[in-house]
Structure formats: structure tokens, C-alpha cells
Amino acid sequence: xxxxxxxxxxxxxxxxxxxxxxxxxxxxxxxxxxxxxxxxxxxxxxxxxxxxxxxxxxxxxxxxxxxxxxxxxxxxxxxxxxxxxxxxxxxxxxxxxxxxxxxxxxxxxxxxxxxxxxxxxxxxxxxxxxxxxxxxxxxxxxxxxxxxxxxxxxxxxxxxxxxxxxxxxxxxxxxxxxxxxxxxxxxxxxxxxxxxxxxxxxxxxxxxxxxxxxxxxxxxxxxxxxxxxxxxxxxxxxxxxxxxxxxxxxxxxxxxxxxxxxxxxxxxxxxxxxxxxxxxxxxxxxxxxxxxxxxxxxxxxxxxxxxxxxxxxxxxxxxxxxxxxxxxxxxxxxxxxxxxxxxxxxxxxxxxxxxxxxxxxxxxxxxxxxxxxxxxxxxxxxxxxxxxxxxxxxxxxxxxxxxxxxxxxxxxxxxxxxxxxxxxxxxxxxxxxxxxxxxxxxxxxxxxxxxxxxxxxxxxxxxxxxxxxxxxxxxxxxxxxxxxxxxxxxxxxxxxxxxxxxxxxxxxxxxxxxxxxxxxxxxxxxxxxxxxxxxxxxxxxxxxxxxxxxxxxxxxxxxxxx
Numbered sequence: 001x002x003x004x005x006x007x008x009x010x011x012x013x014x015x016x017x018x019x020x021x022x023x024x025x026x027x028x029x030x031x032x033x034x035x036x037x038x039x040x041x042x043x044x045x046x047x048x049x050x051x052x053x054x055x056x057x058x059x060x061x062x063x064x065x066x067x068x069x070x071x072x073x074x075x076x077x078x079x080x081x082x083x084x085x086x087x088x089x090x091x092x093x094x095x096x097x098x099x100x101x102x103x104x105x106x107x108x109x110x111x112x113x114x115x116x117x118x119x120x121x122x123x124x125x126x127x128x129x130x131x132x133x134x135x136x137x138x139x140x141x142x143x144x145x146x147x148x149x150x151x152x153x154x155x156x157x158x159x160x161x162x163x164x165x166x167x168x169x170x171x172x173x174x175x176x177x178x179x180x181x182x183x184x185x186x187x188x189x190x191x192x193x194x195x196x197x198x199x200x201x202x203x204x205x206x207x208x209x210x211x212x213x214x215x216x217x218x219x220x221x222x223x224x225x226x227x228x229x230x231x232x233x234x235x236x237x238x239x240x241x242x243x244x245x246x247x248x249x250x251x252x253x254x255x256x257x258x259x260x261x262x263x264x265x266x267x268x269x270x271x272x273x274x275x276x277x278x279x280x281x282x283x284x285x286x287x288x289x290x291x292x293x294x295x296x297x298x299x300x301x302x303x304x305x306x307x308x309x310x311x312x313x314x315x316x317x318x319x320x321x322x323x324x325x326x327x328x329x330x331x332x333x334x335x336x337x338x339x340x341x342x343x344x345x346x347x348x349x350x351x352x353x354x355x356x357x358x359x360x361x362x363x364x365x366x367x368x369x370x371x372x373x374x375x376x377x378x379x380x381x382x383x384x385x386x387x388x389x390x391x392x393x394x395x396x397x398x399x400x401x402x403x404x405x406x407x408x409x410x411x412x413x414x415x416x417x418x419x420x421x422x423x424x425x426x427x428x429x430x431x432x433x434x435x436x437x438x439x440x441x442x443x444x445x446x447x448x449x450x451x452x453x454x455x456x457x458x459x460x461x462x463x464x465x466x467x468x469x470x471x472x473x474x475x476x477x478x479x480x481x482x483x484x485x486x487x488x489x490x491x492x493x494x495x496x497x498x499x500x501x502x503x504x505x506x507x508x509x510x511x512x513x514x515x516x517x518x519x520x521x522x523x524x525x526x527x528x529x530x531x532x533x534x535x536x537x538x539x540x541x542x543x544x545x546x547x548x549x550x551x552x553x554x555x556x557x558x559x560x561x562x
Contacts, residue, residue: 006187168188240337257322
């Protein structure tokens with residue numbers, strides 16, 4: 001099957017849907033492709049909490065203040081052009097979503113805003129306690145239904161970007177139900193596939209967040225930036241058993257009610273790890289990187305909870321206040337046998353977000369002409385640590401900017417589809433043979449355990465060297481061609497393609513993590529504690545002859561870009 005479009009958007013989460021809408025608004029034909037249902041996969045639909053934007057609805061605010069907090073969280077490594085774009089354009093996108101009836105919570109006539117970790121004032125909007133992401137996704141799906149010029153195709157896994165004469169001109173995909181190759185000619189291509197947190201054993205990601213977009217970009221010749229910075233959400237649910245609820249649901253409780261983190265001695269330990277750059281409203285002290293550090297160090301010191309985390313306590317909050325703030329959620333917790341007025345829950349860090357990603361310019365274009373990226377697939381804006389609430393904001397802002405840029409490029413470029421440039425990826429899909437291979441599903445689980453244990457929140461040279469050696473061994477064992485069951489729907493082929501991407505991206509994380517001999521933001525080296533000013537550098541990952549290469553560059557400031 002061969003398809004043609006002006007703009008191909010790969011990934012249909014919040015960023016991808018926004019990109020498709022903006023490209024169509026600009027007059028381009030759009031093909032929105034996703035390996036799952038359109039608007040039902042990715043990170044946005046799973047997000048439960050808040051969205052940061054300097055609306056000034058609850059307190060005087062400006063995008064400059066938001067930018068200051070974003071740069072402080074990024075520990076000197078933010079690309080200020082991209083960070084400025086998020087903070088400056090975020091309010092307009094929030095108000096546009098409001099006009100689309102997303103349902104932002106109200107405080108009287110004003111959009112309600114709460115204060116999240118790292119912010120100096122109430123700045124974060126939300127829809128409902130645990131419903132922000134689903135409401136955003138539903139709203140964008142509705143806009144897609146109303147838009148013209150957007151073709152939506154699910155069950156389509158992109159295998160490779162097609163590049164000819166240094167320009168992206170489409171992609172090769174596999175249709176999952178049939179296993180058939182699909183070629184897609186496009187004048188512009190946007191990668192909106194999200195992050196890589198599926199690489200870790202404990203993660204808050206959907207199943208399609210294994211870093212596919214990073215691998216696609218690398219093989220197309222684009223560069224990645226800041227890949228060593230993986231954000232671990234500090235209070236992912238650990239115990240008791242919780243069914244039908246997201247493991248990262250506890251933050252809204254803490255925003256509103258001031259839940260206490262306690263160690264095994266029932267000592268509230270957050271203040272022991274706070275420092276001068278922590279922003280606090282008196283209830284919620286630590287940014288995510290420092291809270292992850294605090295919990296991990298308490299466990300390491302033998303003061304952890306029985307399941308290996310920390311206690312989270314709301315026992316100081318009256319039941320009436322719990323129910324007034326979170327009534328339906330309290331009922332769901334009770335159904336799980338959890339009474340917050342009596343019980344402590346156990347929480348521990350969980351892989352949640354990736355600060356690194358594809359290196360882009362202000363137009364969201366990569367180093368390859370015609371190839372763009374948006375959302376969590378983009379690296380650079382967040383530096384060493386993302387400020388709470390910025391993820392959905394950047395999905396909106398980057399999605400819109402990438403869609404606009406891709407459409408402008410597509411409408412001025414002539415169509416060019418060279419079959420020979422697509423031939424290697426098509427041949428790969430057709431090369432599968434029936435042969436005995438290791439259990440690929442088990443190999444994915446092994447890789448997740450390896451990344452958690454050796455390339456997790458706290459790293460050492462020894463662990464990282466072991467991880468790289470094991471990743472190389474697994475890559476060699478995987479081989480250069482996929483196995484096949486010979487059936488139309490071929491899980492062996494899909495697992496092989498997934499594992500190929502995951503191994504490539506895992507190495508792109510481990511190699512710069514080994515090189516960065518300091519602790520900064522979400523990258524913590526037990527053998528190199530403390531921030532080193534000499535490492536105020538971004539690390540750049542690329543492929544050369546199939547090998548991972550590492551370079552360095554100075555962080556880009558607004559003054560330099562101007």
C-alpha cells in the first residue's frame with residue numbers, strides 16, 4: 001500500500017493531534033498515523049494533573065516568571081529559545097483549549113490555578129483531580145473530527161523515515177493487523193511519538209513509549225540531546241495493592257492537602273533535603289529530582305518502608321476535607337481497601353518523563369530538512385529537569401509550532417518519492433524468516449530491569465559500563481533481520497522492531513550518562529556527587545556507521561539565538 005500527503009505526523013497523542021490541527025489550518029493535507037487508536041495512546045491521555053501557564057488568573061504573573069522557574073529547574077542546560085517558546089506561547093494555547101470547551105476548573109469567574117513544585121506562585125490549571133489528560137485528549141479528538149484535510153490511520157507502526165538527498169520525504173510503516181509494508185510519501189514529517197519511559201521496569205508510560213521516535217530520528221541522521229536526563233516521578237504508588245488507578249495519582253493530593261513523606265521512623269524527612277533553590281508554599285517542598293533523591297537516600301540508609309519506598313501520610317487531614325477535595329477518588333480508594341484517614345500508603349520513584357530527545361531549532365526542525373519533532377520527543381527545553389506542569393504545555397506549544405512549520409515547508413516543496421530510498425526498510429519487513437530466537441518479550445523485560453538497576457536514578461561508572469556491555473550483547477543477539485511467524489499478524493516481527501528501537505535508545509541514554517561525571521538534575525552519579533560547572537554542557541548523540549557517537553555543545557541562550 002502506498003499513501004501520499006503533504007504532512008505526515010507520527011504519533012497521535014496531545015502533541016501529534018495539535019500538530020495535525022495546525023498543519024491542516026495552514027492548508028496542508030495531513031496524515032496522522034499511530035500504532036494505537038488515534039488520541040488514545042501516548043502520555044497525554046494518561047496525564048492526571050496540572051498544566052503550567054502564566055495566565056495570572058489567581059495571582060499576578062507573566063511568562064518571564066514562568067521562564068525563570070523553568071530555567072532554575074533545568075540547572076543551566078535549557079535551550080532558552082525552546083523554553084521561552086513554551087512559557088510565552090503557553091497561555092494562548094490554554095485559552096484556545098478553554099474556547100474548545102476542555103473544561104478547565106473554575107474559581108468563580110477565573111480559571112483555577114494551583115501551585116506546583118518548583119513554581120513561585122499558583123500557575124497550573126487542571127480539569128479535575130485525575131481527569132486533565134483524558135479531557136485534553138477528548139477535546140483534541142473532537143477538534144480532529146471537526147477539521148478537514150486530516151486523514152487518521154491507526155494500527156500503523158512506523159519502521160523508518162525515508163531520507164533522500166538529505167531531505168525527509170516520507171516513511172515506511174508496517175500495518176500491524178496484516179504485517180504488510182506501507183509506504184507514505186510526505187513533503188514534511190513530524191515525529192510526535194513521546195518519550196522512552198517504557199525502557200524502565202517501573203514506569204508510568206503507555207506501551208508505545210519505548211523511544212521509537214528517538215530511534216527513527218537517529219537512523220534518519222538527526223541528533224539527540226540531553227539523553228542522560230530521565231525524570232523519575234518520586235511518589236509512584238508502591239503498596240498496598242491498587243487496582244484501576246494510575247500509580248502517579250498522589251501528586252494532586254499533595255498539591256491541595258500537603259501529604260507528608262515519612263520514613264520508617266515516621267519522621268517527615270523532606271526538609272532534610274531541601275536547599276536554597278527549592279520553591280515552596282510551605283506544604284510541598286521538593287522538585288521531582290530532589291524528592292526522588294530524598295526517598296532513595298532514606299531507603300538506602302535503611303529507613304525505607306517495608307516495600308522499599310517511603311510512607312505517604314494524609315492521616316492529619318480530616319475525612320470531611322478529603323472528601324470535599326477528592327470525593328470520587330476517595331470512594332475508589334475505599335473500594336481498594338485504602339482508608340487515608342487511618343492508613344499510610346507506600347510510594348517510590350517511578351520513571352515518568354524524559355528531558356532529552358530530538359535536537360531541533362525554533363521551527364521545531366531537526367538537522368534533516370523536512371523532518372520536525374514536537375512534544376516529549378523534543379529535547380533541550382527542560383535541561384536537566386522538567387518543571388512540574390510543563391509537559392502538556394509543551395505538547396500544545398511544540399505541536400502547534402511543528403504543525404505550522406511543517407505545513408509551510410510542505411506547501412513550498414515539490415513532491416519527491418524515490419522508491420529506491422524506501423527499499424531498505426521495505427526489504428527489512430519482508431526479510432523475516434522462521435527461526436529459533438530468544439523469547440523477545442522476555443528480552444524486553446530483561447532490558448527494563450537492566451535500565452532500572454544500572455541506568456536508574458542513581459548511577460556509577462561500574463553500573464553504566466555493565467549496562468552498555470549488556471546492551472551491546474543483546475543487540476548482537478537480536479541480529480540484523482527480524483524473525484517471523486509467517487502469519488499475517490506477526491507478534492515476533494513487532495517485538496523485534498520494538499526491541500531494536502529500545503536497545504538503540506537505551507544505549508543513547510547510557511553512553512552520555514557514563515560520560516557526564518557530575519550530578520545535575522535528574523542525572524545523579526553516586527561516584528561523582530555534586531554539580532560541576534565545567535559540565536554546563538549539552539551532550540549530543542548521533543549515529544555514524546551504526547555506532548553511537550557523542551559530542552558536546554554550549555547551552556543555547558536567548559541572547560545567542562537573537
